Amino acid sequence: MKIAVIGGGAAGFMAAITAKETNPKASVTIFEKTDKVLAKVKVSGGGRCNVTNATFSISQLIKSYPRGGRELKKSFNHFFTTDTVNWFENRGVTLKTESDNRMFPSSNSSQTIVDLLLNTAENLAIRLSYKSKINAITASENRINLSINGETLIFDKVIIASGGSPKESGLDWLKKLGYEIVSPVPSLFTFNMPKNPITELMGLSVPNVITSIKGSKLRQTGPLLITHWGMSGPAILKLSAWGAQDLAKQNYNFSVQVNWLSINEEELRSQFSNMTSSRKQMYKHNPLEIPKRLWHFMLNKLEIAEYQIWNELSKKNKNRLINMLLNDEFEVKGKTTFKEEFVSCGGIDLSEINMQTMESKRHQGIYFAGELLNIDGVTGGFNFQAAWTTGYLAGKNSAL
Numbered sequence: 001m002k003i004a005v006i007g008g009g010a011a012g013f014m015a016a017i018t019a020k021e022t023n024p025k026a027s028v029t030i031f032e033k034t035d036k037v038l039a040k041v042k043v044s045g046g047g048r049c050n051v052t053n054a055t056f057s058i059s060q061l062i063k064s065y066p067r068g069g070r071e072l073k074k075s076f077n078h079f080f081t082t083d084t085v086n087w088f089e090n091r092g093v094t095l096k097t098e099s100d101n102r103m104f105p106s107s108n109s110s111q112t113i114v115d116l117l118l119n120t121a122e123n124l125a126i127r128l129s130y131k132s133k134i135n136a137i138t139a140s141e142n143r144i145n146l147s148i149n150g151e152t153l154i155f156d157k158v159i160i161a162s163g164g165s166p167k168e169s170g171l172d173w174l175k176k177l178g179y180e181i182v183s184p185v186p187s188l189f190t191f192n193m194p195k196n197p198i199t200e201l202m203g204l205s206v207p208n209v210i211t212s213i214k215g216s217k218l219r220q221t222g223p224l225l226i227t228h229w230g231m232s233g234p235a236i237l238k239l240s241a242w243g244a245q246d247l248a249k250q251n252y253n254f255s256v257q258v259n260w261l262s263i264n265e266e267e268l269r270s271q272f273s274n275m276t277s278s279r280k281q282m283y284k285h286n287p288l289e290i291p292k293r294l295w296h297f298m299l300n301k302l303e304i305a306e307y308q309i310w311n312e313l314s315k316k317n318k319n320r321l322i323n324m325l326l327n328d329e330f331e332v333k334g335k336t337t338f339k340e341e342f343v344s345c346g347g348i349d350l351s352e353i354n355m356q357t358m359e360s361k362r363h364q365g366i367y368f369a370g371e372l373l374n375i376d377g378v379t380g381g382f383n384f385q386a387a388w389t390t391g392y393l394a395g396k397n398s399a400l
């Protein structure tokens, strides 16, 4: 049995290792177009590699995938987050969980993961062929031909794990095989607000906000970070992931609304009612759970005087303040990549794949894994989990 794996990333290595462990007699080769493998694993998670997420319920986990969650349910039944933790632990790499559920190697270094995958592949005698770009695939009844650097090689099974492509043209070689492609657009980005005064508060983090895109149903919660170019943090990144396609269509020109307190108007009015009989100065007495700098910024923006006393606040200004706290609106013009940690939304349409085996429905013997598929998760280890799961299933089922 000759198995080719196209792409030396997380999904490709997981697929190759699983194929060889399932069928030790098979000859398994990873073809990598560059002179480096596992490049993204190395730089991932700020050099620490956020391997997976400590979410141990399938119905909960799939909520973190704007694309592919429903379909992944079938795959997670076979290889789940608990399997990822065990897979690494059984091979000597323990993972630790941080307070937000992200899981990293206990060493805090992505090199631990790179070394494990490379050493395991070497011990299993998996061949690594560098600078080997696959330009074309042709499939006939019992064999698959790969065109590599002008040469044609024949395999029994092929696993395609060539990663996300920022442009649709990068997937032309798969389109030629007849596969339906969902046009790729970037996911996981931060919002640019050029010259918006809010950027004066750069570095400020607000612990729990609700963000929404004006004119849509998109809404997310979580911490928000103000940056020198606009806004970032989980409440923004999640919005960018769920809105990836809509926001691309709007050419990244839209309005975002922020509820700085994550409460409703009734709750806010009741919190204010304790203050409105007070003789305290508004600047010095902020009754709300928002940072002092943001409170001062808002009072300034509303031109509320520095010596304004709570019980002398006009009804009009009170309403303006409430509106700003619950429904602050910012114009977004463009996007910025978050710590280079972007993923592609789009890729091979999942209706092409049997999600229990990762085999193509169109061509027997061709399997798919990783970010090349129309699957993407929010930040937190979900993208690697999808790569481990789909890589494992493709490897196992191709080798049977």
Ligand SMILES: Cc1cc2nc3c(=O)[nH]c(=O)nc-3n(C[C@H](O)[C@H](O)[C@H](O)COP(=O)(O)OP(=O)(O)OC[C@H]3O[C@@H](n4cnc5c(N)ncnc54)[C@H](O)[C@@H]3O)c2cc1C
Binding pocket: 006, 007, 008, 009, 010, 011, 012, 031, 032, 033, 034, 036, 037, 038, 039, 040, 041, 043, 044, 045, 046, 049, 050, 051, 052, 132, 133, 134, 135, 161, 162, 163, 164, 339, 340, 341, 342, 343, 369, 370, 371, 372, 380, 381, 382, 383, 384, 385, 387
């Ligand atoms: C900076 C950064 C940080 C990240 N951090 C995290 C994180 O901490 N946690 C998380 O869950 N996700 C993270 N992600 C996302 C995650 O890295 C990817 O989703 C994941 O690496 C996808 O794995 P893959 O194997 O599908 O693709 P890739 O890692 O992209 O691997 C595909 C490989 O295929 C090769 N290739 C492509 N075309 C061909 C061809 N025609 N022939 C031969 N070879 C080919 C490529 O050169 C590449 O080596 C991060 C992404 C980035 C960019």
